[in-house]
Amino acid sequence: MENTTKHGLIASVARATGLTQAEIRIAVEELLEVFAEELEKGRTIELRGFGTFYVRERKARPARNPKTGEVVPLKRRMVPLFKFSSELRKRVDGGVRVGRAAGRAAVSKK
Numbered sequence: 433m434e435n436t437t438k439h440g441l442i443a444s445v446a447r448a449t450g451l452t453q454a455e456i457r458i459a460v461e462e463l464l465e466v467f468a469e470e471l472e473k474g475r476t477i478e479l480r481g482f483g484t485f486y487v488r489e490r491k492a493r494p495a496r497n498p499k500t501g502e503v504v505p506l507k508r509r510m511v512p513l514f515k516f517s518s519e520l521r522k523r524v525d526g527g528v529r530v531g532r533a534a535g536r537a538a539v540s541k542k
Contacts, residue, residue, distance in 0.1 A: 483516040
């Protein structure tokens, strides 16, 4: 299974829309920056049919260095998380298309 990079996503969107990769790159970079800013503020980002990005607090706790066995205190921290939607889960699990993607698939099969 291959990974997709940001560059690969930009190229795919450029092919699908007819816009240039430079135009798509600007949009993607800006979108990612807005996501990061919203998460920094502790806000939730909901993308219906895809999933939700959110931030959760991890409490301070003692941890152990596996090499030395030494106890190391971990500070309280905020971590970004993603919860996928049921539509995305179904699509990944069984290839079931929902929403806009289902419409495109139906049109292309005719």
